[in-house]
Amino acid sequence: MARRKKLVKVVLGVLVGVLISQFSNREHTCSQSRPKAAAAAPPPARSDDNLVFVGVMTAAQYLDTRARAVYETWGRKLPGKVVFFSSEDSYSDQVPLVALPDVDDSYPPQKKSFMMLKYMYDHYIDRFEWFMRADDDVYVRTDRLEELLRSVDSRKPWFIGQTGRGTTEEFGTLSLDSDENFCMGGPGVIFSRETLKRMAPFVEECLSNLYTTHEDVELGRCVRRFAGISCTWSYEASDCDCKMQVILYHNQSGQAAFTGDLKQKEVHRAITLHPVKQPRHMYRLDKYVKALQVQSYQQEKIELHRDIAASMEELGFRIRNLQNASLVEGLPLFPESRGSEKYLGDTSLLGLPGRLTRQQPRNVDDVLDWELISKTLYSWRDLNPRRRIGSCLKEGLSDVVRDIMEVINSYSKQRGRVIDFKEILYGYWRLDPVHGVDLILDLLLVYRKYRGHKMTVQVRRHAYVQQTFTEISIREVKNYDFPYMSQRSSTTAAIPVHQKLVKHLVSTFEQIPPILHPSPPKKQEVINFVLPLSGRYKIFRRFLKMYEDVCLKRQEEAKLFVVLYQNDRSSDFLRSGALIEDVQRTYGSDAVVAIYTNETFSRARALERGLSLLSGDDLVLFMDVDMIFHPRSLQRVRQNTVKEKSVYFPIVYSLYNPRLLNRTYPDNYSFFTDDIVDEDSGFWRQFGFGIVSLYKSDYVGLGGLNLLISGWGFEDVTFYDNAIKSSLRIVRSVDPNLIHVYHSIECDINLDAAQKTMCLGTQANMLGSLKQLQKVYERYEEVVVS
Template sequence: MAKVKNIVRLLWGVFLGNTFCFFVLLKYASNVQDDCTAPQREILQPRRLTWSTNRDMNLIMVGVMTAPKYFDTRAKAVYNTWGREVPGDIMFYSSEGSHSLDIPLVALKDVDDSYPPQKKSLMMLKHMHDNYVNKYEWFMRADDDVYVRPDRLEELLRSVDSRKTWFIGQTGRGNSEEFGLLSLDSDENFCMGGPGVIFSRETLKRVAPFVDDCLEHLYTTHEDVELGRCVRRFAGVSCTWSYQASDCDCKMQVIFYHNQSGNSAFTGDLKLKEIHQAITLHPVKHSENLYRLHKYFKGLKIQKNRHDSLNLQRDLLYSMTALGYNDRPTDGIPDILSPYDEQKRSLWNETALEIPASIKKRQPETLDNIGEWEFLANSLYSTSDLNPRRRYGTSLKEGLNDAILEVMELINHYSKQRGRLIEFKEMMYAYWKMNPVNGVEYILDLLLVYRKYRGHKMTIQVRRHAYIQQTFAGVYIRDADADSPPIFSASSNEVSLPVHKQIQHALLNLHRNLQPFFKFGKNNEEEIINFVLPLSGRYEVFERFMRIYEKTCLSRQEPIKLNIILYENPDSPEDVEKTRNLIQEMENKYYDSGISITFINEKFSRGRALQYGVNNLQEQDLMLFIDVDIVFNEDALARIRRNTIANKTVYFPIVFSLYNPNILNNLHGDNWWSSENIIHENNGFWRQFGFGIVSLYKTDYLKLGGLNLLINGWGFEDVTFYDKAIKSSLQIVRAADPNLIHVYHSIHCDSDLDNTQKQMCIGSEASTLGSLQTLQKIYSDNRNLFETPVS
């Protein structure tokens, strides 16, 4: 009888199952029929997706411990930065009676702000358990001085089974002084509280009911130690030493990063491997640094999105070419496919970015187009500079570090998926070159550490070469207001120029375009500039200076005064007399010429000469220390007034220094130094390390302590004065001025100079002979003069 009943039940079950499947299939067929009869345009219509800031509101609940004194600073900064991007919710916990309108706050009953915050921490966990335990998968305990990267946090948590008991953070066992005093067994640890601690739902369920018991059995004054002990007792887990997922081997000290610099943490350079790898960063003691970190990581995200967009753009172009769309449209591609909708630029115009990376991707058309590789080791070795061995420049060092950082992230993006990690240890050597049109290229010889953490584990050192190419996109300058037209964009004629020429043209003329955008608080266009000019002999050069002074200042009635400090050189008394007559001529020709002369009868010293000129001025006067070899115009005077502000700025213009005219055969005529095309790498160089031309107010000169009057002979007084200015509270304005030209003159290096001055003098003399290209040509054309005859 029982067997018959079982058979009946089986048949009845089969009947019901078949009936249910029949109705399901019927419904499915109906839906398919409806879809098949839908208009084709609706099927091809792309769906518009709407994204919320927090894509999954049930992933994590973050509890931030804070105190009323930090509500308006750190707590508010946390809530306004990473707190708004948490894939879940964030709540701030403080003492009883606390209240704030700027942050979501829970005032914990019977809890104060005393340190250590053991009760605050445990009662916060109990509150999250009692109110949110069934809503979130994960729970985090954080301080208000930690920065969390929500996207990285989400990536980590989604790769972990939240149904298990997890206690995640930076593992600690106490420092050497505390070892053995924290009541921890040899196999016990705790999660350090500063960088943040994460609990799974199961862990919180096991710990929260026993919070009161944990508070009654405290063995130390460390909040994070006691929290770890409580989790160990009632959840049975310790802090995770490391986390191994399908695509990474994450050391907790790396992803939960604690900076040992204290209050100065995260105030310097942020382009560091440790910062890029971290999920949480601690401690951030000042709220402005929380905003600084947030801005930096936003920039990284924008950079990544632009890189991804560029890759998609390239894939799109390659795909369209492969499908036979060889006729490139003039109007670009549809807006829905374009990552540059706001600029309406055609993808087909990005020809430089289309070309895939290749060592031979560009063939030089002429010898001049062949880029010269420079060698990098402990120093920079180059054939394109008069100094073949020199230190790295700041821009090169930063660019090289960025390139290595990005290439290591790219390598590990793929290597982690195969169960291995590659770390950068040292750059053995490198080659690099930059072509303003083609971009930057590196060949790097890198010493790496290869770690395999799946299967047969190993750690070995390897050397690898990396070939890196960074292609330049177009150069343009635009106003911050998106609705305003670009301040500068390359014209059709300028596009064909190299990028550095486009930049040069833009910068030399940018002040004209920027004038409507700037309003100066003080109208100093009529500010009197007091020239201080030391002079010893050299009448012909002084005569040229006075012609320029007359044309630029006297005839235009510029508010300028000229203070000449004239040394009565006994070796050339006729020069002194000629100088006196020329000044008298100018005074007779121009009423109120503003020229004064001070006669000095002693051995020439530029520093003391300038001091004599300063003594003739009032404290509120604007001064310009100038040399008789300088050629200037009204634009240079305007920049001097604009860049020099009393009690605020000192202006050290970078002048363009001309090479020896006897070598420059392409320059002719009496006024060759005033040619519009004079600024060229074969005609001269920017005097980067010359500080003799400076404008400042006398009050600021006195604050800086003036020039070193103990220096005799050639140079060096300007270097020591620049050092004083750098170390002061005044701001230094240092910029190239194309309208300040230093005309070549021969230099005599006195044998009586001290060693430092003598080396500077010889170096200055050698640097003014001619450009490297010019000197190479002279050597090539006269090689027989340099060859030693063989006997």
């Protein structure tokens, strides 16, 4: 019963809080201050939020940008009051502003800083426990600030900030004694009420005795002189790591700070983040922090469901029946059904305890396969088990490791130690679409003990992690523009979305200058296909029909060079030549160029023969007759191949043996569409390098193909190795529109060892998927074993 009440209180509390915040945002009117008159009439403080008063130093030019972004993000959530301080001629109807008399916006802002503190003392010293000096480019996590300040006795003198003694170049020039320091102003400086009481009455004396041009240095000197304390290095709190350089974080990247990936441990641990130079990044950072809070609430929700499930299990209820369970007659455990706004979630899903055996397979197909994580990923999903760890998995592992380290170090202070993550030695992971993700990680950590017997040692620990999937939810978000980009007032009625769209389109077109002399579209690069061919008449007929439909009929900028070998099957040779002549009569002799030869077949020599008719500036695509391609493939060739810069080795999709699939592949190329690409029909040929596009000049620069290689394969592998060693960029990407149609491979017993191994490996890979081969084995196990 207590658990249920706790869950209901949490959910209702969140809903009420959201409704109150939305109402206050709509009804709130910004406090206005007139120049000079503002200092005499400070806006009233809320009596129930008297923890901290934050004074934000800004300038007139930033009032509608940086200052407004601060006020509309963390400024509204502060457990106290935020007021902006600027020069005497400043005015804003967007933020609560105090225009300081006889103060300008010159830099350094020493007078502005001291007079702001004097203003705090004169008007608010008895109304707030803490006072904070902040810049307009700092982001404050107000919940963590409140947690810190409520854990410290404000009746004592405290001067809290990120401690500094100046840069190496400034050492000895700041007039600081060996035991003196200052709080760096950027990440924020916090004063207890007692500190401000001691220091503020003497700010004018401090201003008349400045030794440097550094505002934060002089502020620290004034606090040291009249309050008798220095900047706090750290505060020993029982439930947080309060090293100032960690919780009041200054990013050394300058203008680029917090513009990239925010999934950093510094962002997650900090109370203040500095500097955030652009308003849009302030809104982005605020949105990210809100998402972290949502995740925290979701985790709390899952833990409450687990508590409910465990408690009800003690009463004899099975977890799958909890949705219809009642505590007593007439008092259901979950009064609201699925679909209701007050529906509390499915405990049969969210309440499952964390254990690796919670997914119970009913048959072999339900068994979840583990994948091995090491320097690379070893997976059962492909015939090539070793794969690169994808960016999604990397990001997920980083998130998990960061959360694990936060849990491990949550009580590090009282234990006098800290544990740092070094690397993942190996791990296993699996994905269940219903329950979530399971992880087993072997972590290499660094254990540092700084109390008692100090030590630093590397340790290995296993972490068993489960990420439970919550239910799917849909949230409707209003069309939102960053407030600093709009000048509409808070009383303006909401503009309908369709009117916003029309207004945006009209304004966009108004900014486009008229085109007096439109330039013709840029002509596409000609792709020169080079195709070696020996026999294979039926396959060549399919390829030529496809080339005609894709390139010739569509007037694609392409040209086909067929190097035609005469072999023992003379009928194939003659019929293939007749097909080429038919196309030439229809589309012209330049549509398809035939190069006849009676040499022994060699793919490398054939490609060289085709290249001999091209110039160095021509774009070349080495092609096989078994390939099916699409216009989109030609577009990718042009985009990924750049002269003297990049060579494109597409990863083609290779079809399995159709006999194993109980199907046949017709001669019509149109049968092979995107729908055929799945894990049962074929595989991605990651180690195939025969299809390649490049410029002839780059081909020559790479030394060309090894013409001494005869027979099956291997010439493309050596050419790929040469390309990797060059300065050219290698582009490798899967192309679902490049399909290699299955054909049987005969491995000549006279091939050398390397070629023969590669040939047999390709022959085996093309048989079928592991799942299909397993079924064949199970069906004919007795024959195979015998």
